Amino acid sequence: MRGRDKLLETVDGTPLLLRQTRRALTLGLPVLVTLPNETDMRAASLKPALAGLDTRAVPDAASGISASLRVAAHWAMEQGMDGLMIVLPDMPDLTAEDMQAVAALHADHPREVIRATDAQGRFGHPTLLPARLLPALITLGGDTGAREVIARETVRPCPLDGPRATLDLDTPEAWAAWRAAKG
Numbered sequence: 001m002r003g004r005d006k007l008l009e010t011v012d013g014t015p016l017l018l019r020q021t022r023r024a025l026t027l028g029l030p031v032l033v034t035l036p037n038e039t040d041m042r043a044a045s046l047k048p049a050l051a052g053l054d055t056r057a058v059p060d061a062a063s064g065i066s067a068s069l070r071v072a073a074h075w076a077m078e079q080g081m082d083g084l085m086i087v088l089p090d091m092p093d094l095t096a097e098d099m100q101a102v103a104a105l106h107a108d109h110p111r112e113v114i115r116a117t118d119a120q121g122r123f124g125h126p127t128l129l130p131a132r133l134l135p136a137l138i139t140l141g142g143d144t145g146a147r148e149v150i151a152r153e154t155v156r157p158c159p160l161d162g163p164r165a166t167l168d169l170d171t172p173e174a175w176a177a178w179r180a181a182k183g
Contacts, residue, residue, distance in 0.1 A: 002172060006090050007046060009175055018049040020089040023096040027103055029085075030054070032075050034068035036061040064143025073137035082110055084137070085128040086146065092178065093164040094125070102126045105158045113150055116165035117157045124165030 007017040014022075017033070024031045033055045035046055047055070056075060060067045069086070076084040083106055087099060098116060105114045106128045114128040129137070129146060136149045169175050 001170070004172065005045060006169060006175070008049065009092075009169075011092050015049040016092055017046060017089045020087065020091070020094065021050065021053060023094070024085075024087055024099055025053075026096045027099055029103070030079055030081065032056055032072055033089075034058050034061075034071050063141065065145045066140035066142055069137045069140055069146055073134045076131070077134050081131060082106075083128050083130045084134060085126050087126045088168065090168045090170070091125060091164070092169060093162070093167050095164065098160050098164055099126055101160065102128050102158045105156060106130070109156050112156045113153045114158050115150075115155050116160050118163045118166040119159070119161060121157070121159070122166050123155070123157070124160075126165075 008015045010016070011019050021031060021033055031054060033050055033053060035050075035055050035057055037057050037059050056071050058067045058071050072084055072086070085099065085102060085106075087094070102114050102116055106112075111130050111132060113130065113133070115123045116126050117123055127146065127150070129149070133149055133153070137146060140146065140148065167178075169178055
């Protein structure tokens with residue numbers, strides 16, 4: 001992003017991370033936002049956007065996304081939750097209704113992995129892992145997310161319209177094109 005933080009990009013006048021967190025909160029379920037260690041400069045810039053929300057520092061965030069998953073899995077187990085929905089905040093088209101669709105499918109199939117798919121059937125996010133897989137998340141390392149855990153499972157797709165489940169914006173050019181398309 002050439003010095004810009006994609007999670008602080010504004011969409012409808014709101015930083016993306018806060019916007020997506022607010023959408024998740026509409027589900028009425030506990031929501032946790034994982035952030036780099038408080039001494040990290042990025043965390044310092046993100047924290048004000050999340051004032052008053054449940055956040056947890058990820059001490060070893062530099063080791064990759066697995067660090068956030070480990071923190072989230074511990075949190076979900078502490079809460080006694082029946083699953084953990086992973087919502088990546090850099091997906092600006094993902095709606096609260098999309099998250100609700102994944103949660104509803106989980107309610108019908110609580111022991112299965114639920115993954116959103118785009119209109120072409122490609123897996124994306126959100127992904128909801130049942131509680132029985134939370135201990136496996138705690139053992140993850142590196143920057144590959146939960147792939148290694150999910151690879152051993154049958155995955156139930158949750159189809160979403162268009163590219164919402166797979167569209168993430170990682171460059172200033174991608175952001176500019178997305179904004180231009182939105183008009």
